[in-house]
């Protein structure tokens with residue numbers, strides 16, 4: 011049985027009409043669904059009993075259960091460990107910023123990309139999440155926050171573009187007026203660089219922010235850190251980014267993890283500048299969380315100097331605030347400590 015939240019309004023409409031129900035019923039159900047998580051179809055009291063029975067026999071209503079909450083000591087990040095119906099665990103992180111709440115959601119159980127510094131792929135790939143499972147993480151976060159979620163970032167466990175159809179459906183559902191109505195400009199998708207899917211995404215002309223996990227400025231280092239670079243190298247990736255920008259006019263954000271003595275010397279700052287020359291780009295430096303392997307984060311002083319050099323070279327740079335290190339806020343870390 012599929013989760014009803016995977017359906018768009020018109021799809022539910024078609025199903026209900028075929029099953030002999032009236033046209034306005036789908037809208038009534040959607041009004042319930044956008045209120046948040048409803049424990050049971052029977053609580054949808056404005057629906058007739060036979061429709062509620064039909065819904066129960068046909069659809070799943072909730073497929074993500076909160077298993078554990080971990081709050082950071084500073085209170086700005088909370089990690090939710092969630093159990094799926096098949097027993098798999100996923101995680102999402104709620105972050106409180108000055109302008110409101112943001113939630114970072116997972117798109118897969120595990121990841122097949124195998125980046126050298128990342129724990130998400132350490133246990134391999136298990137399965138894709140469906141759109142409803144991604145959406146429910148946002149609903150859970152909203153329940154926790156007690157207010158509207160301003161931003162959603164697809165930066166949890168998994169490679170979103172390796173789960174293309176479900177992720178696109180999620181974006182369409184969450185941004186629809188009959189859904190949570192979160193504007194696409196408030197959604198960010200981070201990718202390790204699945205180039206063919208970047209082109210597919212471009213053709214959809216969505217207004218989401220695309221983030222590229224760059225992390226290295228030459229192919230030999232990037233091959234070592236991110237195996238996907240052997241499939242699509244830096245020049246292919248950057249060409250796709252240029253095309254993407256041309257087609258959507260959306261500024262691309264480049265993520266760069268600061269790894270001590272791996273990619274943090276000034277030579278790399280110069281290389282980065284050369285690579286992003288001519289881009290309306292934004293660089294986000296990420297202090298590394300203790301992840302996989304022997305990688306360590308660069309010293310804060312080194313990060314500052316790197317930022318300054320990039321700024322002097324004319325790039326637009328921010329350093330990601332380190333949120334919730336004490337709750338293992340890096341992607342995959344909490345799940346990883348729970349998966350045997």
Ligand code: SAH
Pocket residue numbers: 127128129164165166167168169170200201202222223265267296297298299300301302340341
């Ligand atoms: N698969 C996608 C999105 C999920 S990873 C991607 O790779 O972009 C989200 C971000 O966390 C990526 O930028 C990723 O490189 C980063 N990340 C992975 N391991 C990390 C670590 N140990 N410390 C800091 N950031 C990490």
Ligand code: SF4
Pocket residue numbers: 121122123124125128129130131166167168169202223341
């Ligand atoms: Fe997967 Fe992203 Fe982690 Fe790489 S960084 S293993 S693509 S989740």
